[in-house]
Amino acid sequence: MSILRNIPSGGPNISSVPLRADKFGLSQPFLSVEDRHKLALIASLRHFNAGELICNEDDQATFIFNIASGVAKSYSFLPEGKEIIQGFFFANDLLGFMENGRYTNTVKAITPVVAFQFHVSALEALLRTEPDLQLQFLAKTCHELRLAQQHAIALSQQSAQKRLLMLLNLVRLHNEPQAQAARQIHLPMSRADIADYTGLAVETVSRNLHQLQRQGVIHLISPQCIEIADEHIFTAALAQES
Amino acid sequence: MSILRNIPSGGPNISSVPLRADKFGLSQPFLSVEDRHKLALIASLRHFNAGELICNEDDQATFIFNIASGVAKSYSFLPEGKEIIQGFFFANDLLGFMENGRYTNTVKAITPVVAFQFHVSALEALLRTEPDLQLQFLAKTCHELRLAQQHAIALSQQSAQKRLLMLLNLVRLHNEPQAQAARQIHLPMSRADIADYTGLAVETVSRNLHQLQRQGVIHLISPQCIEIADEHIFTAALAQES
DNA sequence: CGTGGAGTTGAACGATGTCAATCTTAGTGG
DNA sequence: CCACTAAGATTGACATCGTTCAACTCCACG
Numbered sequence: 199m200s201i202l203r204n205i206p207s208g209g210p211n212i213s214s215v216p217l218r219a220d221k222f223g224l225s226q227p228f229l230s231v232e233d234r235h236k237l238a239l240i241a242s243l244r245h246f247n248a249g250e251l252i253c254n255e256d257d258q259a260t261f262i263f264n265i266a267s268g269v270a271k272s273y274s275f276l277p278e279g280k281e282i283i284q285g286f287f288f289a290n291d292l293l294g295f296m297e298n299g300r301y302t303n304t305v306k307a308i309t310p311v312v313a314f315q316f317h318v319s320a321l322e323a324l325l326r327t328e329p330d331l332q333l334q335f336l337a338k339t340c341h342e343l344r345l346a347q348q349h350a351i352a353l354s355q356q357s358a359q360k361r362l363l364m365l366l367n368l369v370r371l372h373n374e375p376q377a378q379a380a381r382q383i384h385l386p387m388s389r390a391d392i393a394d395y396t397g398l399a400v401e402t403v404s405r406n407l408h409q410l411q412r413q414g415v416i417h418l419i420s421p422q423c424i425e426i427a428d429e430h431i432f433t434a435a436l437a438q439e440s
Numbered sequence: 441m442s443i444l445r446n447i448p449s450g451g452p453n454i455s456s457v458p459l460r461a462d463k464f465g466l467s468q469p470f471l472s473v474e475d476r477h478k479l480a481l482i483a484s485l486r487h488f489n490a491g492e493l494i495c496n497e498d499d500q501a502t503f504i505f506n507i508a509s510g511v512a513k514s515y516s517f518l519p520e521g522k523e524i525i526q527g528f529f530f531a532n533d534l535l536g537f538m539e540n541g542r543y544t545n546t547v548k549a550i551t552p553v554v555a556f557q558f559h560v561s562a563l564e565a566l567l568r569t570e571p572d573l574q575l576q577f578l579a580k581t582c583h584e585l586r587l588a589q590q591h592a593i594a595l596s597q598q599s600a601q602k603r604l605l606m607l608l609n610l611v612r613l614h615n616e617p618q619a620q621a622a623r624q625i626h627l628p629m630s631r632a633d634i635a636d637y638t639g640l641a642v643e644t645v646s647r648n649l650h651q652l653q654r655q656g657v658i659h660l661i662s663p664q665c666i667e668i669a670d671e672h673i674f675t676a677a678l679a680q681e682s
Numbered sequence: 683c684g685t686g687g688a689g690t691t692g693a694a695c696g697a698t699g700t701c702a703a704t705c706t707t708a709g710t711g712g
Numbered sequence: 713c714c715a716c717t718a719a720g721a722t723t724g725a726c727a728t729c730g731t732t733c734a735a736c737t738c739c740a741c742g
Contacts, residue, residue: 218501218560219541259460274593277679282596284589295582299461302586318460325575329568332578336567339581340537344544346588347526351516353595354524354639356699358730389689397596399731404690406730421689437519598731600698631721641699646722663706663721683742690737698729705722712715 209238210264210314213290214338228290233331237264240324241314246270246307252293255304259296261315265289268311269372269386272303273394283395285345286387288372292338308386353397358406361396363436366416366424381426382419389421410435451480452506452556455532456580470532475573479506482566483556488512488549494535497546501538503557507531510553511614511628514545515636525637527587528629530614534580550628595639600648603638605678608658608666623668624661631663652677 212229229237244263246252252263252270270287284303287293293305296318325332352364370383377384385392393400407424410416415435417425426432454471471479486505488494494505494512512529526545529535535547538560567574594606612625619626627634635642649666652658657677659667668674 215539217538217541218564274589276593276596277602278681282593284592295585296459297457297582297586299459303589322460322575326571329571329574332571332574333564333567336574336578336581339578339585340539343537343581343585343588344539346585346592347516347545350526350588350592350595351518351524353592354518356729360519400689401691401732402730408690439520598697642720643700643722644698647698650722685740685742687740688738690735692735693733695732696729697731698727700727701725703722703724705720707720708718710715710717712713 209234210241210266210316211290212264212292212334212338214334215341215344217333217337217340229331229334233328233334236324236328236331237314237316240316240320244313244315246311246313248307248309250307250311252305252307252311252313253301253303255302256300259294259299259301260318262292262294262318262321263305264314264316265291265293266312266314268313269308270305270311271308271387271391272305274303281394282397283391285342285349286369286372286395292335292342295339295342308391349395358396358398358402359410359435360438361398362392362403362406362410363415363432365392365396367436381429383424383426385422385424451476452483452508452558453532454506454534454576454580456576457583457586459575459579459582471573471576475570475576478566478570478573479556479558482558482562486555486557488553488555490549490551492549492553494547494549494553494555495543495545497544498542501536501541501543502560504534504536504560504563505547506556506558507533507535508554508556510555511550512547512553513550513629513633514547516545523636524639525633527584527591528611528614528637534577534584537581537584550633591637600638600640600644601652601677602680603640604634604645604648604652605657605674607634607638609678623671625666625668627664627666 210229211234214228241264243266246268253259253261255274265287267289270293272284272287272293273281274284275281286308287305295302325335348364348368352361355361355364366383369385370378373382373384387395389400389403393403396403398406407416407418411418414427415431417427419425452471453476456470483506485508488510495501495503497516507529509531512535514526514529514535515523516526517523528550529547537544567577590606590610594603597603597606608625611627612620615624615626629637631642631645635645638645640648649658649660653660656669657673659669661667
């Protein structure tokens with residue numbers, strides 16, 4: 199496979215959570231070597247610059263994408279002209295969800311993105327012949343559903359602080375291990391993106407981040423880099439009563 | 441099949457939207473007779489009273505359910521002890537989504553509910569041997585994801601009125617055709633449920649419904665029954681700028 | 683050195699949450 | 713048949729928090 203030779207990651211991959219509890223515990227969160235190989239056979243590699251559109255809502259859906267590296271945002275437009283960010287896509291995520299053959303969201307690269315692209319028809323044909331692989335896609339979709347529900351939970355929080363803490367916690371899980379060890383959260387997105395995800399105004403985002411700093415929960419190193427002041431205080435603030 | 445003989449609906453069924461555009465348009469939103477028959481072979485019928493628990497978050501997931509009639513609500517608990525309603529399930533919906541073998545939501549019947557129940561292991565075995573049927577489940581899950589995203593859109597609305605209008609519109613789609621023709625929306629859920637779904641206080645729900653009435657958008661016939669005063673004004677209010 | 687975008691800060695208004703009281707309704711039992 | 717009860721729904725008064733509008737700072741880039 200020429201594709202497999204050209205990239206370091208070893209081909210398409212999907213991070214997920216298994217539907218059923220494995221007897222080995224949380225095993226098989228990623229595809230097997232065989233499944234990745236089968237996907238590689240129908241994949242081609244794409245590069246997107248930061249800010250570049252990956253797919254557009256309501257457009258005819260011809261490709262499904264699997265991110266190899268980089269971060270993208272999925273968003274829709276509200277009646278008022280504002281936009282809401284539905285979620286962020288990271289490495290090993292799937293994007294290009296569709297209904298009636300049309301994309302249900304607009305997805306734009308936030309950082310430079312490298313992604314595998316599959317023809318919808320080729321992927322569908324593969325999934326029909328590989329039920330086990332299809333189950334992995336089902337599990338991934340269930341996990342996306344779970345993430346969307348957690349987003350709804352974040353949005354239903356009254357306090358701006360908690361909404362922000364939930365976003366920080368979400369982004370944190372996708373940071374490099376060394377960054378996590380240093381209690382640092384690297385935010386690939388702008389304040390406007392955070393505002394659109396949390397349903398707040400940009401000013402409220404800024405104000406409350408600084409308030410969290412005054413309260414000793416976080417430390418604003420730079421606009422894109424936040425340090426957790428105290429692990430214990432941070433998690434306590436996430437689960438707080440008030 | 442004894443099950444098929446005992447129920448009028450003709451066995452399990454799944455309402456959905458196809459992933460790909462069919463050459464026949466919006467065809468195949470429901471399962472084929474053959475698929476329903478295969479599901480019936482591994483299904484058993486369950487009855488739930490109004491208010492009865494169908495499945496509980498974090499519990500071992502042994503069954504997946506398919507509603508034949510009635511309405512249920514899916515909810516999670518917020519740190520503050522409040523609860524958020526993630527969505528409502530109607531006839532031909534699937535429920536019992538899981539991760540790591542455990543339910544991700546608590547589901548409770550709002551009205552009396554009749555549902556088919558499938559053993560997870562039996563359903564998984566069936567889906568492995570029937571990739572086409574599995575694709576229907578994948579499409580259904582994608583549609584649930586879409587609904588969760590629309591819920592997030594509703595929650596990100598600043599105005600309480602718009603959140604309520606989006607809920608009314610959602611419920612309306614599941615009403616009986618004759619009710620829709622009469623421009624009536626029958627709400628199976630309580631004001632508290634509406635509040636938990638929209639992220640508002642019960643009082644705010646009540647106040648804004650009455651305000652919508654004063655504005656001539658709807659007419660409150662009874663707490664559980666709302667009439668759309670004018671179709672045009674209603675849809676205009678949904679898409680309004682302000 | 684100037685420019686523009688992103689981020690921050692300030693002040694005032696307004697919508698919604700909260701607390702509390704009242705009203706309505708369905709179900710119960712005398 | 714009627715009164716009682718409890719849960720759901722409504723209404724009022726008030727405080728709070730976030731939005732809005734505006735000005736300002738910071739930094740990268742030419």
